[in-house]
Amino acid sequence: MDGKQHNHRRGLVALLMTLLLGGCQQDNRSQEPTSTLYFNGKIYTQDGQRSLVEAMVVEDGKFRYVGSRQGAESFMTNATRQVDLQGRMVLPGLHDNHIHLLGTVALPMCDLDGQAVDLDQLAAKVKACLPRYAGQPGEWLVVNQWSPYDGNTPTANHATLLAALDAVAPDNPVVLLGADGHASAYNSQALASAEDQDGNQVGFNPGTLAPGGVFERFIPYVDLTSGVIREGARSAIPVPDSGVLSASDERAAAQYEQILPAIATLMASRGITGVQDACATDFIRQRLLSMQARGLLQMRITAATCFHEDDYSGKLDIEGHLAKATQVRNAFAGNPLIKADAVKIFLDGVLEGDPFTVPPFLPNAGMLENYQNPHLALDPDSGRVTITADSEDAGSNGIVNYREADLKRYVTALDGAGFGIHMHSIGDRSTRVGLDALAAARASNGDRGIPHTLAHLQVVHPDDQRRLGELGLYLTFTYAWTTPQLAYDMLVTPFIQPTRAGQSLSEALYDPLGYLQQALYPVESSRKAGAILVAGSDAPVDSRDPRPFENMAAGIVRAAGSDDAFRASQRISLSEMLAAYTINGARAVRQGEITGSIEAGKSADFIVLDRDLFALVEAGTPEQIADTRVEQTVFQGNTIYPAP
Numbered sequence: 001m002d003g004k005q006h007n008h009r010r011g012l013v014a015l016l017m018t019l020l021l022g023g024c025q026q027d028n029r030s031q032e033p034t035s036t037l038y039f040n041g042k043i044y045t046q047d048g049q050r051s052l053v054e055a056m057v058v059e060d061g062k063f064r065y066v067g068s069r070q071g072a073e074s075f076m077t078n079a080t081r082q083v084d085l086q087g088r089m090v091l092p093g094l095h096d097n098h099i100h101l102l103g104t105v106a107l108p109m110c111d112l113d114g115q116a117v118d119l120d121q122l123a124a125k126v127k128a129c130l131p132r133y134a135g136q137p138g139e140w141l142v143v144n145q146w147s148p149y150d151g152n153t154p155t156a157n158h159a160t161l162l163a164a165l166d167a168v169a170p171d172n173p174v175v176l177l178g179a180d181g182h183a184s185a186y187n188s189q190a191l192a193s194a195e196d197q198d199g200n201q202v203g204f205n206p207g208t209l210a211p212g213g214v215f216e217r218f219i220p221y222v223d224l225t226s227g228v229i230r231e232g233a234r235s236a237i238p239v240p241d242s243g244v245l246s247a248s249d250e251r252a253a254a255q256y257e258q259i260l261p262a263i264a265t266l267m268a269s270r271g272i273t274g275v276q277d278a279c280a281t282d283f284i285r286q287r288l289l290s291m292q293a294r295g296l297l298q299m300r301i302t303a304a305t306c307f308h309e310d311d312y313s314g315k316l317d318i319e320g321h322l323a324k325a326t327q328v329r330n331a332f333a334g335n336p337l338i339k340a341d342a343v344k345i346f347l348d349g350v351l352e353g354d355p356f357t358v359p360p361f362l363p364n365a366g367m368l369e370n371y372q373n374p375h376l377a378l379d380p381d382s383g384r385v386t387i388t389a390d391s392e393d394a395g396s397n398g399i400v401n402y403r404e405a406d407l408k409r410y411v412t413a414l415d416g417a418g419f420g421i422h423m424h425s426i427g428d429r430s431t432r433v434g435l436d437a438l439a440a441a442r443a444s445n446g447d448r449g450i451p452h453t454l455a456h457l458q459v460v461h462p463d464d465q466r467r468l469g470e471l472g473l474y475l476t477f478t479y480a481w482t483t484p485q486l487a488y489d490m491l492v493t494p495f496i497q498p499t500r501a502g503q504s505l506s507e508a509l510y511d512p513l514g515y516l517q518q519a520l521y522p523v524e525s526s527r528k529a530g531a532i533l534v535a536g537s538d539a540p541v542d543s544r545d546p547r548p549f550e551n552m553a554a555g556i557v558r559a560a561g562s563d564d565a566f567r568a569s570q571r572i573s574l575s576e577m578l579a580a581y582t583i584n585g586a587r588a589v590r591q592g593e594i595t596g597s598i599e600a601g602k603s604a605d606f607i608v609l610d611r612d613l614f615a616l617v618e619a620g621t622p623e624q625i626a627d628t629r630v631e632q633t634v635f636q637g638n639t640i641y642p643a644p
Helices: 012-022 071-072 119-133 160-170 186-193 216-221 233-235 251-268 282-293 317-330 404-416 430-446 462-470 505-509 515-519 525-528 548-553 573-583 583-588 613-618 622-627
Strands: 035-039 040-042 055-059 063-065 081-083 089-092 093-101 141-148 174-177 182-187 227-232 272-280 300-306 342-346 376-378 385-387 422-427 453-456 474-476 532-535 604-610 630-634 640-641
Touching: 035 071, 040 300, 055 071, 071 272, 093 453, 093 474, 093 583, 119 160, 119 300, 141 404, 160 182, 160 186, 174 186, 182 186, 216 233, 227 233, 227 422, 251 272, 251 453, 251 630, 272 282, 272 342, 272 422, 272 573, 272 583, 282 300, 300 317, 300 404, 300 422, 317 404, 376 515, 376 622, 385 604, 404 430, 422 430, 422 515, 462 525, 474 583, 505 622, 525 532, 532 583, 548 622, 573 583, 573 613, 613 622
Parallel strands: 035 081, 040 089, 093 272, 141 174, 272 300, 300 342, 342 422, 422 453, 453 474, 474 532
Antiparallel strands: 035 055, 055 063, 089 604, 174 182, 182 227, 376 385, 604 630, 630 640
16 A cells, blocks of 8 residues: 545445445346347447457346447347447546555544644544544554654644644553554554563554664654654554554454445445455455455455565565465366465565654665755744755665565565566665566576556666566556645645755746656556556555546646646556456466457446547547546446446
8 A cells, every 4th residue: 555645436425325325235236138238339448459349248247239220230139138329438447456445435433534734633633533433441443544754743732743642542552543544643652552472561652663673673763752753663553453564353354344335336436346455364265255245246356365474574484375375276267256476575665754754754665776855844833935045965765575585585476486476666676676586587497478557656776667568567556646735835845855945836846857757657658568457546545436537637737737747757648547457467367368358258248438538539629538437337248237
């Protein structure tokens, strides 16, 4: 999961209210006649020729014919139903190749919904949640979807995040679970509960976090001033965790079971019929099986096994990981909708830091060059940010979670065993190390045609952009993140590019000669080099709603805001974007022979839209793609989402 906080969940409240009133049961799916003729449409097949046809015949859950109306009519019988598409655009069902499915709908508990709030607002929310969710002294209050990088602004009442939490919850341990999956915030009671490897409560404090202390290895990831802890250091605090990647107990299971119908409806309403859950634990796999048993699984899922506790342990149990991944793969081998033939690897952390603390709280993604220590000041009255002094070398270039030799052995073993590998890689050094490992696997095992994927790729050195293509890798971008966003960019760029006192913030962030101009989110340059683009929302990061059409609009040529030329060169055509969301997405998880395009013999998975996306591009209004509504979603020939 990555760290960006912007809420674009239009219409989701109404959607969930509909759920609450009407429910979502398997028998609500309309069972189509054995044969259905769809005609008078603009059917973008996404086949090898990217054909546009007008008709298709669906029979027994598959496409029997795709082409002209005249050709389709030859397959009609007296029992064939006819559906006039009235000129609407039809696409294959969409694929989201990097999502955390159980996080896409809020749990019935205290939740900040990823909103940027100041410390007064945060304190008020925590205070309101306490009597309902942690009514007794000493009882944990767990708060979901906290935004680590946007908001948390000091106020006259609360100078720091830690102070705010301590003030409103002096008698309860409190944890704010970050929406990015990489950071959480704690109050003093919670910090004091940290346990050593023997289970002794020793707490996070200056002594245990000093060189030679119990938690020396966690020094880069714990900020005692704010109470923010990142990555694997969070494992030292025994939280009754309901986080997507860490939930395990019966209480969490009951909470997640309540939201499974809403998850099914949300995916269907967005036209998504295939996903890769980007870090599937035993807990998550059990919920997926529960969805299937309850008739709620109306999509194909690749549940990528992950071992996220590897990070920072200093040990890599390759044999144990391979055994576990194989066991899980075998357990789902006969499942028609869920498979587990991929493994997720977290190569590094995130590039967001806090440039307003003294000293600045550094990012931790692995970079080729050392981070900068920026000096930024925020005027609370005007909101203006100024650069007060020249930045200087911070003496750290972040962390890659695995030793290079270990990662090569690990990746080679996984590839040799037939697993697709899905890597979280943010920094340029992490990507280089990942590419070296994949190249080593290729050299050892040969090219076996197994699709391997790198996700996020926030910063990639130009040399490695070419290597992405040479290795024929699949690249999972969240395209909305590729456009300039001032509030977010100031949390990243000043740590990577030097800044000067008196320099304007805009010049510092969007320097046309800076390294990031050629290295940041290299979508089009990597595609031209031969890499294959797919799409992933990383929901619930940024937004619970996977919002595929907003992502499309942001990532295509002449997208909204593209008058800013800083990243315009990396935007792609609508044709390439649709391929990323359909056939490329299916191929990335080895399902291209089953789905991903509208072709005879494939599963009848398709969506009907309320507008023609290509017409919007031709009219010079591609930004309107963001407002696209799915009018109908069909999965295996059955309508699973009709428009209200």
